[in-house]
Amino acid sequence: MVDIATRVYNHKWKIDPIVRSLIDTDFYKLLMCQSVFRNKPDTEVAFSLINRTTRIPLADLIDEGELREQLDHIRSLSLSRGESTWLRGNTFYGKRQMFRPDFMEWFENLRLPAYHLERRGDQYELTFEGSWPEVMLWEIPALAVLMELRGRAVLDGMGRFELQVLYAQAMTRVWEKIERLRDVEPLGIADFGTRRRHSFLWQDWCVQAMLEGLGKKFTGTSNCLIAMRREVEAIGTNAHELPMVYAALAQDDAALARAPYEVLSDWHEEHEGNLRIILPDTYGTQGFLDNAPDWLAGWTGIRIDSGDPATAARIAIDWWQSRGEDPKQKRVIFSDGLDVDKIIELSRQFAGETNVSFGWGTLLTNDFRGLVPDDALAPFSLVCKAVSANGHPTVKLSDNPEKAMGPADEIDRYKRVFGVGDQQRLEVLV
Amino acid sequence: MVDIATRVYNHKWKIDPIVRSLIDTDFYKLLMCQSVFRNKPDTEVAFSLINRTTRIPLADLIDEGELREQLDHIRSLSLSRGESTWLRGNTFYGKRQMFRPDFMEWFENLRLPAYHLERRGDQYELTFEGSWPEVMLWEIPALAVLMELRGRAVLDGMGRFELQVLYAQAMTRVWEKIERLRDVEPLGIADFGTRRRHSFLWQDWCVQAMLEGLGKKFTGTSNCLIAMRREVEAIGTNAHELPMVYAALAQDDAALARAPYEVLSDWHEEHEGNLRIILPDTYGTQGFLDNAPDWLAGWTGIRIDSGDPATAARIAIDWWQSRGEDPKQKRVIFSDGLDVDKIIELSRQFAGETNVSFGWGTLLTNDFRGLVPDDALAPFSLVCKAVSANGHPTVKLSDNPEKAMGPADEIDRYKRVFGVGDQQRLEVLV
Structure with missing residues (x-):
């Protein structure tokens, strides 16, 4: 009817x-x-x-x-x-x-x-x-x-029926990923896929799939509207734009070197517990942690958003230990270009050493790779x-030079101020 | 709304x-x-x-x-x-x-x-x-x-969402099968899956998938209601029940031996062209063809519904040649337990020798194998x-003793009358 x-x-x-x-x-x-x-x-x-x-x-x-x-x-x-x-x-x-x-x-x-x-x-x-x-x-x-x-x-350009099959294929793919994650123990994973999602309705579907398929292992979504409607946790802390803008406002090199810590000092005043998550890679993770004030070592965790994730997590664990902190009481949140294989690998690699969480983005909410001719629905790297x-x-260096941005002379200046040397170049898929 | x-x-x-x-x-x-x-x-x-x-x-x-x-x-x-x-x-x-x-x-x-x-x-x-x-x-x-x-x-016992994923998986599976068939050249394939379908709506969906995915290679459906509604050809000729009942009505062994040919004699009067398809296996394909009257060799084709399909097709081709008929002008219709691999294999094997068609049944309209725990939706052999x-x-021998039916003494009598010896036993999946 x-x-x-x-x-x-x-x-x-x-x-x-x-x-x-x-x-x-x-x-x-x-x-x-x-x-x-x-x-x-x-x-x-x-x-x-x-x-x-x-x-x-x-x-x-x-x-x-x-x-x-x-x-x-x-x-x-x-x-x-x-x-x-x-x-x-x-x-x-x-x-x-x-x-x-x-x-x-x-x-x-x-x-x-x-x-x-x-x-x-x-x-x-x-x-x-x-x-x-x-x-x-x-x-x-x-x-x-x-x-x-x-x-x-x-x-x-697609027919009604072709569309139905396309979404059936995409649903099956998401569900098969979720079924693989079901057996990972322990696991905490959130949807971080708003910005490069296939569509709103599709992201909403993916969140429901995670909710039904993973139960308590699904910790929530970064999308406020979906969190509200589906009654799940809204997830997220802070991003590169804070240190990037604070740094751009610095009057001299000394102020520039302090800028990333000022961001977190302001944050420290406002938030506690699981909202105290360090995003250390804006101007190089190693240097940022080496020069960090001691109060930052008391924060709850670190989010890894560029470079080789296992390397960065190892740097964080070593840093906590060097500051007398117990990594088992800390949290490492991976959020860069994740898909199921990497999630399972990282989860196994750091089990027992620290608490691990995942912010799963584009390859959760927009994995339409290979589903139409010329791969015309594959996600790409838009920021x-x-x-x-x-x-x-503003300048961003990141732990992967492929993700760096800003004028060349300013990049050189930032590299000098933050002591960033050679970096490993990694392909950016999404 | x-x-x-x-x-x-x-x-x-x-x-x-x-x-x-x-x-x-x-x-x-x-x-x-x-x-x-x-x-x-x-x-x-x-x-x-x-x-x-x-x-x-x-x-x-x-x-x-x-x-x-x-x-x-x-x-x-x-x-x-x-x-x-x-x-x-x-x-x-x-x-x-x-x-x-x-x-x-x-x-x-x-x-x-x-x-x-x-x-x-x-x-x-x-x-x-x-x-x-x-x-x-x-x-x-x-x-x-x-x-x-x-x-x-x-x-x-399944939730709303679980159901959606189940059908998405089943749709994806059907579509992937259809995509594999797309490249088979030449190909003529019909839906024969009414009797053991997952459901009416699902069969209707499968027919639409075939129609959109295969175009002219999809020759129609055996289901009259779906043929009417979707405006495709209604496909089918005759089945074992005709020779089985004619045989059961035979008064003596001589009449029994004639019965399968009487069926086709009646059919010959009523139908011509592509409706003149021999179903030879009710009491053994080889004996049936060896003893067949010459007018039957003039029929358009043969449907293979039991035993090893390539063997039966070879018997048919040899028989046509022995009766002076050109197999290239004939049609072999395979309809027993088909799935994509077998369809592609048979299609390649007999290309150029004769015209080949397929009646694809249960594994088109009910392939839910492996999609729920305990394989509780897998099709099975119900007749x-x-x-x-x-x-x-009534008695049926078929080219596979696993498909034989009737009282043991009557089976023995039929085997004697139709000269059926040892037969290869093949597992019946659906």
Whole structure:
């Protein structure tokens, strides 16, 4: 029986929005936003889209008009009453009122600022400029829109039945991955796949699959909207943009060397327990830990987001031991380009030595590799980063030079200040 | 948006019927029914359900009340106006008015006769007795009901999400099979999977997958209802029940030896072209062909339904050559326990020697092997056969003694009359 009313209603849509809520974003963005709102509210930043997989001609694949419609739709969004209630009333990481009233009031009145979109060759230049706490909230929805529009362009040419089989194949693949993870003991794994997901509905499906398939081993999702609707934990702490912007604001080399620790000092004041997670790789993990103040060794864990993950985890464990800390009481969170094989391998490798968790991203929520001709739905490496702060360019070194960004002379300066030498070059898939 | 009316309507169902139409059956049943209606209308037969996979305790798995409800529902069915129009007006195998007016009138007034159901240990005894043209129409729906009820009993314990993944896996499996068949050249393949299908909806899905995935290489379905709704060819000719009943009616050994040829003589009068397909294995392929009258060598093809298929095809090709016929002008139809590997192998083996077609059955429409614990959805070997005619037991020898049936002394007599010696024993999976 056709539900005529639903069908007519669907026909009335001007667009099919990709992002339908301001909290269809990563939880750590909101935590960082609150921190920025408190500590650096007047910073002017620019964020810019960077397609690291240049062989994907985004501007050829995605219609500019459709892209503008989606971005304009995001600018029309504001926090709904239910979303606000959830943010104000929910317990995050065991803490009530994680978001303070002044921040919530600001967030409730927020609309995302203007964007600048221009075609450059076969790529889009997409930039956002303005106050840091506002601009930073563009990152996740902008990435999700571009990823999904590229997917839609491919799906547009497929028949109804072909689509059904495509999703059946993708579902089977996700489920088989989950079944392999079921036997890993112990295991704690969260969805970190919002930014480069195939689509919102698909991410939502993946979260439900993890929930049903892994039970308590599934610790939650980074996506606030899905966390709210599916009643699972919202997961995430902080990201590279904090040290990148703090560093860009430094007046001299001495201030630059201090900047990454200042970020964590501000964080230390605001958060405790499982929210005290060090992200050490922005300017090289080894140097960052060698020069870290002792209070940082008391933090709960470290997130590994670039370079060889086992090497970085070993550095962290050695560092804790050198500071008189027991790695068995610590947590290592892996979050860089994970898939099942790597998750199982790392889990086995560090079992008994420390507590291990995983933030599983793109290869959870967008593994459509090999499912259509020319691999036209395979995920690729798209990022949206802070490129300047108060007029100064930002720099990221990372533990993998393939992930470095910033002007060449500034990269050299940062390498000198942070004592970064030769680095292992690793291919960046997603 | 929930369609409340649909949901309320669904809640009102007393049962969810498995068979909803008298033409949800194999096309060859209707062709044979018309032949029987014309040539042997007064024969009294008994059909009986036989579960050849005795380790599956059907009576423990399937509730007797539910089984009765489904069988009673089938007895309430009659030909709908649209179904009748389709049978009367459609072109089958290039021929209009395949079904004669007197047969159609009889069919339009038909209700299926009573059944006898009794539990025996962990199996059901299910028998149908009465006039041959009526009783024979029970075979396919009875099998489909038992197969689907067994599946429903397993699915009943599964969650909504688990079900979705199950069907995604099964869809992916079917689609991967179809993709492998896509490259086989030439190929002609039909769905023969009604009787042991997972469910009606699933068979319908498989047919659509074949249609979209194989295009013209998909020649049609044996299921009349699906052929009508999906506007594809209805496929099928005749089956073992004709020679089995004709043989049982034979008064002496000489008449018995003639019986299988009498069947085809009656068929010869009624049909031509692609409907003239010999099913030679009821009492041994080699002997049947050795003793066949010359006019039979003029028929279009042979269907191979037991024993080693390549061996039987070789026998057929040699036989045609010995009768001065060109095998390149003939057709060999394989229909026994096929899956993709075997289809590709046979297709390659006989390419250029003769025309090859495939009737793909249970492993198209019910390949749920390995998808649930204890393999509880794996198909098994369930048949519903004519066991007596006018009080005489029927016998089938087949080219595989695992498929033989009938009283032991009668089997010995038939073997003597038809000159069947040692036979290769092959496992019957489905």
